[in-house]
Amino acid sequence: MGSDDAYLLTATQALARIRAGELTIEGYARSLLRRIDVRDADVGAWAHLDRDYVLQQARALDKVPMQDRGPLHGMPVAVKDVIYTKDMPTAHNSPIYKGDFPKLDAASIILLRHAGVLFLGKTTTAEFAASYTGPASTRNPHNPSRTPGGSSSGSGAAVGDLQAPVALGTQTGGSTIRPGSFNGVYSIKPTWNAVSREGLKISSLMLDTIGIFARGVDDLDLVADAFALRDDEPSDFDGIKGARFALCKTVVWPIAGEGTRNAIARAVEILRAHGAEVEEVDLPTEFDNLPRWHNVVLQTEGETFFLPEHRTAKDQLSPQLAGYVERKAGYDRREQLKAFDGIAALRPKIDEIAGKYTAILTPSVVDEAPVGLEFTGDSAFCVGWSALHTPVINIPGFQGHSGMPIGVSLVAPRYRDRHLLKVAKEVGKLFEAEGGWKRNLY
Amino acid sequence: MGSDDAYLLTATQALARIRAGELTIEGYARSLLRRIDVRDADVGAWAHLDRDYVLQQARALDKVPMQDRGPLHGMPVAVKDVIYTKDMPTAHNSPIYKGDFPKLDAASIILLRHAGVLFLGKTTTAEFAASYTGPASTRNPHNPSRTPGGSSSGSGAAVGDLQAPVALGTQTGGSTIRPGSFNGVYSIKPTWNAVSREGLKISSLMLDTIGIFARGVDDLDLVADAFALRDDEPSDFDGIKGARFALCKTVVWPIAGEGTRNAIARAVEILRAHGAEVEEVDLPTEFDNLPRWHNVVLQTEGETFFLPEHRTAKDQLSPQLAGYVERKAGYDRREQLKAFDGIAALRPKIDEIAGKYTAILTPSVVDEAPVGLEFTGDSAFCVGWSALHTPVINIPGFQGHSGMPIGVSLVAPRYRDRHLLKVAKEVGKLFEAEGGWKRNLY
Known part of the structure; x- marks a missing residue:
């Protein structure tokens, strides 16, 4: 493979070649930019992309002596356009912030930049990563008539389409797991x-959390290192054989579509075929409150956090977000606190339940990506985990009725992120090999 | 009073004169700038102050027709230098960010700017509002050999010294209540x-919360309006007579000094003399964990939030904050979650306890401001309320052994901020009139 095809590499593979002197960062960047040039009109993953600036960064990185390089030197990363970058504008897909350019790097950006990352550009997002309607300009790379999901639409699509090996997104409801799937x-x-x-x-x-997209767990691990994700103890996971998974269908299982029902059934079969136990676990009934409580927290916090935009530019705020400030749902403080405290009380309980298993297996999505670009899909299977603060990883490998990808989630107790990644790596190998979905891009 | 003495006015008084056409905003600004000129060498409250820019803003505000003015038009506000302002640099009292100038307004700044506020400048802060040592350049206006408190050192000192009628600060431990006192x-x-x-x-x-400083509750109310602070129901408080206060000395009462012991005793006397009931309430023993749990949350969250500075400029981070990242205290994830969840479980409990009373009366500080400028004073009486998320207000009116001011705190359940302000207004009148402290500035 020459540098022309470098866009096909995972970040881990590309960094190894860069370190070996087999690939220049400029060559890698050019390969990705060519892929973007070919595909951008169909996918539309980028809110901001300055090709010259990317190449300028790449050449500067190429000039850094090997011994002075950080662990992610030359790794290209796409950044959701709700995360501030001092060298690129940040517009939140809101007309209020069109062209806005705060000279500020987010903490996540500082850490990646320090490690040597090459920032490719900013990816499209639903308005403020909060609106249920997507950036209609972004299409699913596997079928342009379908949504890439949201709110991290561009990050999911860019990584899925081989335009970037790694991307940052965010999740408040299901904005990282759903576009992953x-x-x-x-x-x-x-x-x-x-x-x-x-x-x-x-x-x-x-609820808001930084999320990471990649085409392999090794790449997620690289970013997890840069972010210093840390468990108390090293994981004791040593393979699928003998591992114990809890299948947690959750209270919203009745809305699961055929694609997700099949994916979960197949996932269970694969795990069992490789020697794992899979036990179906019903969460205590108090967990049934999570979808409603998540919505109460989302809307009542939205009242606080979208107030500035509502005061200064209400007519440029979507009715959904303006409705949070105007308290259209009618939630009062009592209900807000009940949700806030109710969720808090469930967190140690889910840690205890999840801690008894290698991981929880649970749906990522209702079904494959729906047709249409406005509605980014239902986050019903994600919101509870977002509220519970647990780490969640989407693992691809399955497919829906129309051949679109479907992933399933693994969940671990809070601050067992490294353990979860370790498990996901082995589980992912199996699901990708035996789940039935093959990446088939244009 | 001419505009020469306008610096003596509260914001509420000044805004009334501005509205009546008796005071120009430029005249008001000039009066405050003269006060600053006279006092700045002794007090040192400002991290950034551009006199020409203040006057330029003031003149622009003067030109706005009366009918186009916001509710806080012309109100001068000082801003703690950890809050981003798009027209002034923000340096966090850290050499890492010296001269840094992100072109970004914080949400609190957007709301105040939209209401017509005149931003005077940025006030001094402890490093990242997090270090226990203060900006040694800032002195207590009532005695320059003593600390103004921290971490909102400049905001407390500027308002206490009549250099600004209102200031924004923050509180993570006791950084608003302590400098208030x-x-x-x-x-x-x-x-x-x-x-x-x-x-x-x-x-x-x-833990972090935006705080507000002023010389009267009316001024706090103005800012509370701009911030849309909102209780579910209007307060039913209708005067001190017949009100019921809980005196809550807390688990750290044994470290209270003579000044605070006298202030609390006198506060109880005054309230009772005016017909209120004051009942001493011991919180359940599980609340005794709060000081330790607060510290665990502070340090373990500090590991996450100071990681970027530690990675990029460790030698420019104070040993205290570097120690959070390096986990010098040795807290593990298990302890972190125990503290996080333990505090969360106490929040509905304190709401229930506090909800039985008009307000909780509790110390603000250990004693009057200590001598010296490095140590900004103990936040032991504040950290529990910060962790519990309840609103707290410091009410001045008492004095210590050396004649320095001492305040006491009132506390209400979460989202009873407007009720608390209403109660504080009446309580403050009594404490200021009968508490024994008189403002006696140089």
Whole structure:
């Protein structure tokens, strides 16, 4: 493979070639830019992309002596356009912030930049990573009539389409796991607050989390290192054989479509065929409150966090977000606190339940990516885990009725992110090999 | 009073004169700048102050027709230098960010700017609003050999010294209540998350809160309106007579000094003399964990939030904050989650206890401001309320052994901020009249 095809590499593979002197960072960047040139009109994953600036960065990185390079030197990363970058504008897919250019790097950006990352550009997002309607300009790379999911639409699509090996997104409801599933890639929502959210515009303080997209767990591990994700103890996981998984269908299982029902059934079969136990676990009934409580927290925090935009430019705010500030749902403080405290009380309980298993297996999505670009899909299977602050990873490998990718999620207790990644790596190998979905891009 | 003495006015008084055409905003600004000129060498409250820019803003505000003015048109506000302002640099009292100038307004700044506020400048802060040592350049206006408190040192000192009628600060431990007490002013830490923290650099996500300083409750109310602080129901408080206060000395009462012991005793006497009941309430023993749990949350969140600075400029980070990242205290994830969840479980309990009373009366500080400028004083009486997310207000009116101001705190359940302000207004009148402290500035 020459550098022309370098866009096909995972970040881990590319960094090895860069270190070996077999690939220049400029050559790698040019390969990705060519892929973007070929595909951008169909996919539309980018909110901001300055080709000259990418090449300028790449050449500067190529000039750094090997011994002075950080661990991610030359790794290209796409950044969701709700995360501040001092060298690129940040517009939140809101007309209020069109062209806005705060000279500020988010904490996640500082850490990656320090490690040597090459930032490719900013990816499309639903308005403020909060609106249910997507950036209609972004299409699913596996079928342009379908949504790539949201709100991290461009990050999911860019990684799924081989335009970037790694991307940052965010999750408040299902904004990292859902586009991971719809675009056929790995995506992790780490434990809440394990990665600094400094410089990520707030939608909900109790829910927003930085997310990571990649085409392999090794690449997620690279970013997890840069973010210093850390468990108390090393994982004792030593392979699928003898591992114990809890299948947790959750209270919203009745809305699961055929694609997800088949994916979960196949996932269970594969795990069992390789010697794992899979036990179906019903969460205690108090967990049934999670979908409603998540929505209460989302809307009541939205009242606080979208107030500035509502005061200064209400007519440029979508009715959904304006409705949070105007309290259209009618939630009062009592209900807000009941949800806030109710969720808090469930967190140690889910840790205890999840801690009894290697991981929880649970759906990522209702079904494959729906047709249409406005509605980014239902986050019903994700919101509970977002509220519970547990790490969640989407693992691709299955497919729906129309041949679109479907992933399933693994969940671990809070601050067991590294354990979860270790498990996901082995589980992912099996699901990718035996789940039945093959990446088939244009 | 001519505009020469306008610096003596509260914001409420000044805005009334501006509205009546008796005071120009430029005249008001000039009066404050003269006060600053006279006092700045002794007090040192400002991290950034551009006199020409202040006057330029003032003249622009004067030109706005009366009918186009916002509710706070012409109100001067000082801003703690950890809150981003698009027209002034933000340096966090850290050499790492010296001269840094992100072109970004924090949510609190957007709301105040939209209401017509005149931003005077940025006030001094402890490093990242997180270090226990203060900006040694800032002195207590009531005695320059003593600390103004921290971490909102400049905001407390500026308002206490009549250099600004209103200031924004923050509180993570006791950084708003303590300088309020030490400088003889009112200061409120609203319910956590009731005011958007967007654009306030994170020290601890679960603890940081925007705070407000002023010399009267009417002025705090003006800012509370701009921030849309909102209770479910209007307060039913209708005067001190017949009101019921819980005296809550807390688990750290044994370290209270003579000044605070006398202030609390006198506060109880005054309230009772005016017909209120005051009942001493011991919180359940599980609340005794709060000081330790607060510290665990502070340090473990600090690991996440100071990681970028530690990675990029460790030698420019104070040993205290570097120690959070290096986990010098040895707290593991298990302990972190125990503290996080333990505090969460206490929040509905304190709401229930506090909800039985008009307000909780509790110390603000250990004693009057200590001598010296390095150590900003003990936050032991504040950290529990910060962790519990309740609104707290410091009410001045008492004095210590050396004649320095001492305040006491009132506390209400979460999202009873407007009720608390209403109660504080009446209580403050009594404490200021009968508490024994008189403002006596140089």
